[in-house]
Amino acid sequence: QVQLVESGGGLVQAGGSLRLSCAASGRTFSSYAMGWFRQAPGKEREFVAAISASGVTTAYADSVKGRFAISRVNAKNTMYLQMNSLKPEDTAVYYCARRDGVTTTPTIHTYDYWGQGTQVTVSS
DSSP: OOOEEEEOOEEEETTOOEEEEEEEOSSOGGGSOEEEEEEOTTSOOEEEEEEOTTSSOEEEOTTTTTTEEEEEEGGGTEEEEEEOSOOGGGOEEEEEEEESSSSOOOOGGGEEEEOOOEEEEEEO
């Protein structure tokens, strides 16, 4: 059983920064790609960023490219999302997820374990 726990969300003004963390249980963290998704009220959950199992390859949604950075430290079973230049439209619950595979993909149904989410609110 894999458990994913997000932290680091909060309230920030537009233009500010936050860093989200995702701590994973289990011994196989380094064998799987990971991703961040978000869901705003009344909207579907959407892809934000993904990172390969090794951490070498990353992928981003166009809406966050150049502002967000995904990373991971396999020795700590932890993934991060550094969010800079935040905008009100970034407001959402952010979820980390483990992909059933080693490569990055935005395809939501390929992610098999999910955290509970952390709220990010960006005020204008």
